Amino acid sequence: xxxxLNPENPQQRLVKRVVECLKQGGVISYPTDTIxxxxxxxxxxxxxxxxxxxxxxxxRKPFSxxxxxxxxxxxxxxxxxxxxxxxxxxxxGPYTFVLEATRVVPDVxxxxxxxxxxxxxxxxxxxxxxxxxGHPIVTTSANVxxxxxxxxxxxxxxxxxxxxxxxxxxxxxxxxxSTVISLIDDRVEILRQGSGDTSWIHQL
Numbered sequence: 001x002x003x004x005l006n007p008e009n010p011q012q013r014l015v016k017r018v019v020e021c022l023k024q025g026g027v028i029s030y031p032t033d034t035i036x037x038x039x040x041x042x043x044x045x046x047x048x049x050x051x052x053x054x055x056x057x058x059x060r061k062p063f064s065x066x067x068x069x070x071x072x073x074x075x076x077x078x079x080x081x082x083x084x085x086x087x088x089x090x091x092x093g094p095y096t097f098v099l100e101a102t103r104v105v106p107d108v109x110x111x112x113x114x115x116x117x118x119x120x121x122x123x124x125x126x127x128x129x130x131x132x133x134g135h136p137i138v139t140t141s142a143n144v145x146x147x148x149x150x151x152x153x154x155x156x157x158x159x160x161x162x163x164x165x166x167x168x169x170x171x172x173x174x175x176x177x178s179t180v181i182s183l184i185d186d187r188v189e190i191l192r193q194g195s196g197d198t199s200w201i202h203q204l
Contacts, residue, residue, distance in 0.1 A: 001161075001165075001166055001167065002153060002154075002157050002161075002167045002168075002169050003017070003018065003166055003167070003168050003169065004168075004169040004170075005018075005125050005168055005169070005170055007031065007123075007124060007125060007170040007171045008124060009124065010124055010125045010128045010170075012128075015125075015128045015129060015132050016132060018030075018129055018132075018166060018168065019129060019132045019133045021165050021166050022040060022041045022044075022047075022129070022133055022137065023041065023133070025040070025041070025044045025046050025047050026040065026047070026165035026166060027039070027040045027047050027050050027051055027054070027163070027164050027165055028040070028164060028165060028166040028167070028168060029142045029153065029156045029157075029160075029164055029166070029167045029168060030125060030126055030129065030168045030170070031123055031125055031126065031153075031168065031170035031171065031173055032066075032119070032121040032123050032126050032139065032173075032175075032178075033092070033093065033094050033121040033122040033123045033126075033175065033195075034094045034121070034173070034175035034176060034177060034178050034194065034195045035141055035142070035149045035150065035151050035173055035175050035176070035177060036141070036142040036149075036150050036151060036152075036153060036156055036173065037066075037126075037139045037140060037141060037142055038051055038054060038055070038138070038140055038141070038142045038160075038164070039051070039065075039066070039137040039138040039139055039140070040137060040138050041133065041135070041137060041138075042065050042105070042106060042109060042135065042136045042137060042138055043106060043135065045106070045108070047138070048063070048106070048108050048109070048138060049108075050163075051063065051138060051140060053163075054144075054160055054163045054164075055140060055143075055144060055145050056144050056145055057140075057145045058145075059108075062108065062109050062110055062111055062116070062117075063109055063117075063138045063139065063140045064096050064109075064116070064117030064118060064119055064138075064139050064140070065109060065116070065117070065118065065119070065136040065137060065138050065139055066118075066119045066120065066121060066126055066127075066130050066136055066137050066138075066139045067118055067119070067120055067130065067136050068120070068127060068130045068131045068136075069120065069127075070084070070087060070088060070091065070120070072130075072135075072136070073087065073099075073118055073120070075102065075104055076101065076102055076104055076105050076116060076118065076136065077099035077100060077101060077102060077105075077116055077118055078099060078100040078101075078102065079099060080183075080186055082183070082186040083097070083099060083183040083186065086183065086188070087120075087183075090196070090200075091120040092120045092121055092122035092123075092127070093120070093121075093122055093196060094121070094122070094175065094178045094179060094194065094195035094196040095119070095178055095179050095180075095181055095196045096117045096118065096119050096178045096179070096180045096181070096192075097117070097118050097119075097181055097182075097183055098115050098116070098117050098118075098180065098181065098182040098183065098184060098191065099115065099116060099118060099183055099184065100114060100115055100116075100184065101114050101115060101116040109138070115182075115184060117180060118136075119139050119178060121139075121178075123170070125168060125170045141177060142156045142160065143159075143160075144160075149176075149177055151172055151173035151174060151175065152172050152173075153167050153168065153169040153170070153172075154169075175195045176194045176195045177192065177194040177195065178192075178194045178195060178196060179192060179193055179194040179195060179196030179197075179198060180192040180194070181196075181198070181201075188201050188204060
């Protein structure tokens with residue numbers, strides 16, 4: 001089922017409808033500032049398991065998740081002063097920052113090294129959903145692992161819509177995947193180059 005939301009000013013009644021779906025264990029597709037993602041409530045084990053099945057993804061590869069803002073990030077990750085300064089400057093934006101996880105994060109979303117990937121996308125719909133829910137949602141590209149990422153909600157509905165509870169239409173997107181940057185031990189390391197500019201890293 002496709003649900004259209006205003007990409008600049010998401011209708012609150014529709015945001016609440018999406019959140020009710022998530023609270024009931026639903027899995028949704030939604031826009032970010034890069035590509036469309038698939039997500040669920042990070043604390044819903046069945047939802048997370050379902051996303052692994054949809055993606056046909058190796059269960060040893062954890063998903064990242066979306067936080068509402070920087071103050072929210074500190075609940076789920078160890079944020080040093082160094083990491084905070086970088087994230088404050090470049091978020092919201094097309095980056096996934098890898099940090100040490102706190103104990104609050106479910107094990108299924110952490111690596112063996114107990115690290116997590118965290119996003120704050122510059123997208124009004126995604127952030128409105130997370131704020132209304134009150135805690136993060138899983139974020140992973142809306143495709144089968146290894147296949148092309150999608151920027152058109154109609155294509156997502158056609159290809160994996162039957163496996164999703166809701167496909168949010170926030171317009172067609174033009175992005176690539178997010179750029180993944182590790183800030184572990186206050187060392188900046190690019191793990192995946194994507195939409196985000198990384199020229200600033202050489203100026204640190």
